[in-house]
Amino acid sequence: MTDAGKNTNTIAAQVTGKPTLKTISKLSGLAIPTVSRALSDAPDISEKTKKKIREIAAEIGYVPNRAGVRLRTGKTLVISLILGPDSELMPHTAQLIGSIARALRETPYHLNVTPYLPDDDPMKPIRQIVENRLADAVILNRTQADDPRVAYLLEKQFPFATHGRTNMSDRHAYFDYDNAAFGDFAVRHLAARGRKRIALLAPKQNQLYATHMIEGALAAATDCGVSLTVLDDVDSDARIDEIRAAIALRLKDNPDVDALITASGVAAMAAAAGAKSAGREVDIFGKEATSILRFCNPNILTLREDAARAGAFLAEAVVAALNDPLGAPKQGLQVPSEADFNLA
Amino acid sequence: MTDAGKNTNTIAAQVTGKPTLKTISKLSGLAIPTVSRALSDAPDISEKTKKKIREIAAEIGYVPNRAGVRLRTGKTLVISLILGPDSELMPHTAQLIGSIARALRETPYHLNVTPYLPDDDPMKPIRQIVENRLADAVILNRTQADDPRVAYLLEKQFPFATHGRTNMSDRHAYFDYDNAAFGDFAVRHLAARGRKRIALLAPKQNQLYATHMIEGALAAATDCGVSLTVLDDVDSDARIDEIRAAIALRLKDNPDVDALITASGVAAMAAAAGAKSAGREVDIFGKEATSILRFCNPNILTLREDAARAGAFLAEAVVAALNDPLGAPKQGLQVPSEADFNLA
DNA sequence: AGAAAAATCTATAACGTTTTAGATTTTAGA
DNA sequence: TCTAAAATCTAAAACGTTATAGATTTTTCT
Numbered sequence: 097m098t099d100a101g102k103n104t105n106t107i108a109a110q111v112t113g114k115p116t117l118k119t120i121s122k123l124s125g126l127a128i129p130t131v132s133r134a135l136s137d138a139p140d141i142s143e144k145t146k147k148k149i150r151e152i153a154a155e156i157g158y159v160p161n162r163a164g165v166r167l168r169t170g171k172t173l174v175i176s177l178i179l180g181p182d183s184e185l186m187p188h189t190a191q192l193i194g195s196i197a198r199a200l201r202e203t204p205y206h207l208n209v210t211p212y213l214p215d216d217d218p219m220k221p222i223r224q225i226v227e228n229r230l231a232d233a234v235i236l237n238r239t240q241a242d243d244p245r246v247a248y249l250l251e252k253q254f255p256f257a258t259h260g261r262t263n264m265s266d267r268h269a270y271f272d273y274d275n276a277a278f279g280d281f282a283v284r285h286l287a288a289r290g291r292k293r294i295a296l297l298a299p300k301q302n303q304l305y306a307t308h309m310i311e312g313a314l315a316a317a318t319d320c321g322v323s324l325t326v327l328d329d330v331d332s333d334a335r336i337d338e339i340r341a342a343i344a345l346r347l348k349d350n351p352d353v354d355a356l357i358t359a360s361g362v363a364a365m366a367a368a369a370g371a372k373s374a375g376r377e378v379d380i381f382g383k384e385a386t387s388i389l390r391f392c393n394p395n396i397l398t399l400r401e402d403a404a405r406a407g408a409f410l411a412e413a414v415v416a417a418l419n420d421p422l423g424a425p426k427q428g429l430q431v432p433s434e435a436d437f438n439l440a
Numbered sequence: 441m442t443d444a445g446k447n448t449n450t451i452a453a454q455v456t457g458k459p460t461l462k463t464i465s466k467l468s469g470l471a472i473p474t475v476s477r478a479l480s481d482a483p484d485i486s487e488k489t490k491k492k493i494r495e496i497a498a499e500i501g502y503v504p505n506r507a508g509v510r511l512r513t514g515k516t517l518v519i520s521l522i523l524g525p526d527s528e529l530m531p532h533t534a535q536l537i538g539s540i541a542r543a544l545r546e547t548p549y550h551l552n553v554t555p556y557l558p559d560d561d562p563m564k565p566i567r568q569i570v571e572n573r574l575a576d577a578v579i580l581n582r583t584q585a586d587d588p589r590v591a592y593l594l595e596k597q598f599p600f601a602t603h604g605r606t607n608m609s610d611r612h613a614y615f616d617y618d619n620a621a622f623g624d625f626a627v628r629h630l631a632a633r634g635r636k637r638i639a640l641l642a643p644k645q646n647q648l649y650a651t652h653m654i655e656g657a658l659a660a661a662t663d664c665g666v667s668l669t670v671l672d673d674v675d676s677d678a679r680i681d682e683i684r685a686a687i688a689l690r691l692k693d694n695p696d697v698d699a700l701i702t703a704s705g706v707a708a709m710a711a712a713a714g715a716k717s718a719g720r721e722v723d724i725f726g727k728e729a730t731s732i733l734r735f736c737n738p739n740i741l742t743l744r745e746d747a748a749r750a751g752a753f754l755a756e757a758v759v760a761a762l763n764d765p766l767g768a769p770k771q772g773l774q775v776p777s778e779a780d781f782n783l784a
Numbered sequence: 785a786g787a788a789a790a791a792t793c794t795a796t797a798a799c800g801t802t803t804t805a806g807a808t809t810t811t812a813g814a
Numbered sequence: 815t816c817t818a819a820a821a822t823c824t825a826a827a828a829c830g831t832t833a834t835a836g837a838t839t840t841t842t843c844t
Contacts, residue, residue, distance in 0.1 A: 114573070116800055127824045132802060140822060159572045163510035164800030167829045172507070174552070179538050189534035194523055197555045206574070208518075208552040211541045228503045229458070230550070460830055471794045476832060484792060508830030511799045 115156045116164075123152050135160075173204050175414055176231035178221060178245070179211040183237045187361075188403035192259065195407025196235065203415050205232070219244060226254050233414045235259065239270075241304045255417040257410045257426070261304055269413035269425035271406045273383070275305045275359075277431050278399055279312030282357045282381040285397065285437075287320040291355040291379055294322055295346070297329045297363060306359065313357060325350060329359070330366065343370020347378070355379040364396050400436040459500045460508075467496050479504075517548050519758055520575035522565060522589070523555040527581045531705075532747035536603065539751025540579065547759050549576070562589060570598050577758045579603065583614075585648045599761040601754045601770070605648055613757035613769035615750045617727070619649045619703075621775050622743055623656030626701045626725040629741065629781075631664040635699040635723055638666055639690070641673045641707060650703065657701060669694060673703070674710065687714020691722070699723040708740050744780040 121128045126145065134141045134149040135158075152158075166172055177196060183189045197207040208231065210221045222245050225231050233255035236245055239262045246264055249256045257269035279296070286294055296313050298306040310326055317324035327350070330342040343366060347353060356371070356378055358364045364382025371378045384398045413426035465472045470489065478485045478493040479502075496502075510516055521540060527533045541551040552575065554565045566589050569575050577599035580589055583606045590608055593600045601613035623640070630638055640657050642650040654670055661668035671694070674686040687710065691697060699722055700715070702708045708726025715722045728742045757770035 117802095118800080128800090129802075129825085130823060132800095133823090136802085142822060145822080161511075161800050162574075163507055163516070164829095165802085166507035167505075167511050167799090167831085168801040168803085170829075174550075179534075179541070181538075184535045184538040186534065187531035190523075190530065190537065191528045193534065193537060193553055194525075194528040194555045197523070197553045198557065201555075206518075206552050208550050209537055209541045211538045211545075213542065230506075461832095462830080472830090473795085473832075474793060476830095477793090480832085486792060489792080505830050508799095509832085511801085511829090512831040512833085514799075 114161075115153075115158045116161060117158075119156065120149060120152050120158060123156070124149055170229070172229060172232050173206060174208050174231040175200065175205045175411075176208050176210045176225055176234045178234055178236050179209055180218065180238055181212070181214045184211070188401065189237070191403040192237070192407045192410075195404040196411045199408045199411030200415070203411075205415065205418075210234075219248065222248060226252050233257075233418055235410050235414055239304075241302065241307075253421075255414060255421065257414040257417065259406055259410060263304075265427070267425065269410075269417055269427060271409040271413065271428045271430070273305070273401050273406075274429045274431045275308035275383075276312030278383055279309040279314075279357070280316040281312075281399060281432050281437075282397075283313045283316035283322065283324065284320060286355040286357075286379055286381055287316075287322045289355075289379060292322050293325070293350075293352040294355040294357060295325045295327050295350055295353045296357040297346075297359070297367065298326050299329045299359075309357075309359065325353065329363065330370075339366045340370045340373045343367050344374035347371060347374045347376050353378065355381065358382040360384065361398060364398065368396055398437070399432045402430055402436070405430060458505075459497075459502045460505060461502075463500065464493060464496050464502060467500070468493055514573070516573060516576050517550060518552055518575040519544065519549045519577050519579065519755075520552050520554045520569055521579045522581060523553055524562065524582055525556070525558045528555070532745065533581070535747040536581070536751045536754075539748040540755045543752045543755030544759070547755075549759065549762075554578075563592065566592060570596050577601075577762055579754050579758055583648075585646065597765075599758060599765065601758040601761065603750055603754060607648075609771070611769065613754075613761055613771060615753040615757065615772045615774070617649070617745050617750075618773045618775045619652035619727075620656030622727055623653040623658075623701070624660040625656075625743060625776050625781075626741075627657045627660035627666065627668065628664060630699040630701075630723055630725055631660075631666045633699075633723060636666050637669070637694075637696040638699045638701060639669045639671050639694055639697045640701040641690075641703070641711065642670050643673045643703075653701075653703065667696075669697065673707065674714075683710045684714045684717045687711050688718035691715060691718045691720050697722065699725065702726040704728065705742060708742065712740055742781070743776045746774055746780070749774060 117128045117131045120126075120131045124131065126134075126149065130141060130145065131149055134146045135153060137146065162173055175196075177193060179189070193207070193209065200207050210225065210230075212218055212221050222234065225234055226249070234249070236243070236256065236258040237260075239246060239258045239260040241263050243258075243262050246256075246258065246262045246268060250264060250267055257271070259271055261270055261272045262268070283294060294313070294317065296310060298310060313324055327346050330339050330346075347370070354377075356367045358367050358380065359382070361382050361384030364380050364384065367378075367380050367382075371380070379397060381397045381399075383401055409426070409428045413428070416423065416426050461472045461475045464470075464475045468475065470478075470493065474485060474489065475493055478490045479497060481490065506517055519540075521537060523533070537551070537553065544551050554569065556562060556565050566578065569578055570593070578593070580587070580600065580602040581604075583590060583602045583604040585607050587602075587606050590600075590602065590606045590612060594608060594611055601615070603615055605614055605616045606612070627638060638657070638661065640654060642654060657668055671690050674683050674690075691714070700711045702711050702724065703726070705726050705728030708724050708728065711724050711726075715724070723741060725741045725743075727745055753770070753772045757772070760767065760770050
């Protein structure tokens with residue numbers, strides 16, 4: 097303590113500025129490549145050296161410079177989530193984003209968000225990412241059956257995972273909700289409540305999720321001995337009175353219908369409003385992403401879709417695809433369970 | 441056409457691989473630094489040269505390599521959005537994220553998402569970003585009055601903007617909802633509907649937004665000649681029957697109350713459910729982020745909070761802070777207007 | 785026309801990393 | 815003990831960019 101300032105007994109204290117491999121190199125007396133190889137656990141570095149270098153690295157808090165790694169390796173260490181305009185309006189998207197990002201904390205990858213607008217060409221952001229190497233992989237949030245983005249990514253052999261299946265699902269990683277099981281569950285539940293004539297609101301365009309839902313619902317309806325009608329979904333972007341009127345009209349056209357199945361929580365609320373204005377007592381069964389509906393109309397029954405689980409799975413799936421490009425793509429389905437069921 | 445393959449008349453066709461400054465350098469016969477400086481419009485490059493280089497760059501589709509730029513300049517070209525655990529559950533967070541990212545498309549910055557969990561130290565991600573230079577700036581989503589993250593960022597002079605004000609708001613960029621105006625609007629509206637005894641549900645902890653809300657509501661109540669009571673908010677994470685009971689209890693304790701003001705749409709729905717179970721006819725006025733409530737209970741009145749506007753503002757504010765670190769921080773408030781008002 | 789000044793361009797270096805090939809040291813084998 | 819092989823380390827180069835200082839050319843002035 098007399099030789100003031102000289103006897104700093106920690107190495108860390110001697111370091112100024114952000115530590116790099118050079119810092120460790122100087123501190124250890126070993127060459128920079130040796131340090132680099134030691135930290136990446138290369139076989140031609142002795143255990144003794146590795147230990148020494150790792151200790152120094154830990155002590156001075158060395159973190160590899162991403163720009164350096166990127167420039168050298170050509171990797172970006174970024175995974176990009178493609179966000180369509182409709183994704184933003186879905187209440188569970190934030191949870192999806194958060195859970196992906198949280199899962200990626202265990203990896204060197206960072207999550208970045210690439211949005212596009214309704215007027216934009218959905219291919220543009222994808223092409224930019226692939227061509228300019230803005231990310232090492234992408235996650236597509238809402239896919240269509242014959243999604244051109246999926247076709248493009250497959251052709252370019254660019255790693256990706258999707259939230260939602262496609263026609264090409266056997267060839268790529270995905271996570272999806274098991275909508276067939278949802279349709280089955282909804283019909284059986286409504287039938288058990290004594291409902292006999294169930295209608296299902298499905299979008300006019302041939303969406304895969306709707307196909308699955310109808311499939312499951314139809315089979316269950318046959319099994320339970322109740323009738324199932326598929327009706328055109330209403331435009332949930334329309335004004336509220338228009339939505340109400342549209343729902344009421346469908347109910348008027350189908351006077352025997354005593355239950356409605358909808359694909360989303362918002363649609364369920366719209367359906368409830370429409371049924372009320374038509375003066376009809378119908379049960380409504382919807383798939384919801386957040387549990388906001390539980391406060392609502394007692395006739396609304398829901399199954400919760402777990403966005404956090406989807407996000408965690410997608411993150412793992414896309415990292416797996418990066419680590420093993422030739423391996424079988426990871427694929428997952430959320431099968432609805434009683435635990436997801438909320439009475440309003 | 442006879443000299444097959446040789447007479448490609450476009451420069452682009454001669455380029456193989458991703459074009460770099462080197463490519464343009466070879467194509468133009470000029471040195472790499474000249475190309476670089478020409479593209480950044482440096483004063484010591486002739487207009488003729490600039491034009492030539494810009495043309496070649498455009499033709500071959502040159503895009504600067506981010507890793508190269510980053511390594512050289514020390515900038516990351518990344519702006520990080522810090523997402524707390526509660527942010528994920530708010531339905532408008534996705535819109536906020538999307539609108540920030542969309543606004544950033546006009547800039548060289550990319551948006552990445554840094555989440556943290558309830559158990560995590562909220563300071564940790566911030567410190568990591570600052571210390572390891574993982575981003576050039578951050579956006580904080582939900583701030584507290586004396587937010588330690590804000591204090592830290594101010595001390596480190598790290599560029600940032602917040603969604604929500606703090607005690608230090610005069611020193612940083614922010615966007616916030618004008619909760620005082622919301623309180624004012626809600627009270628006046630309820631008073632105009634003939635309500636006389638209004639209660640406001642506010643969180644126990646001293647949140648800035650609640651302070652503002654109460655402030656505005658109190659002044660308006662005095663002005664309109666109605667009474668205003670502030671009640672403890674209920675825990676919206678609790679089970680539905682607990683929430684119902686809690687709301688009902690508050691109404692029982694305040695038998696004259698004929699209207700409730702809540703800070704969020706979810707809280708409004710919870711309040712509606714509670715009021716119903718207490719057998720009370722009260723109007724409910726809530727601030728909501730999405731327009732989901734319009735389908736709901738006719739007694740729920742809402743003002744819409746525009747998350748997209750907040751996101752766009754925050755993106756601009758943070759980029760402004762990056763471009764002019766010494767300039768006055770951009771600050772914005774969303775003042776509620778009749779246009780945001782939705783009758784259920 | 786010649787020198788000084790201005791305009792325009794280039795060579796070099798550096799950011800931090802990893803890969804390759806080669807150098808050195810140590811160990812094993814005879 | 816000497817050589818061959820194995821183990822361990824290092825030198826050099828490269829990824830693509832920009833900053834600095836210096837070189838060259840052109841213009842301006844006397």
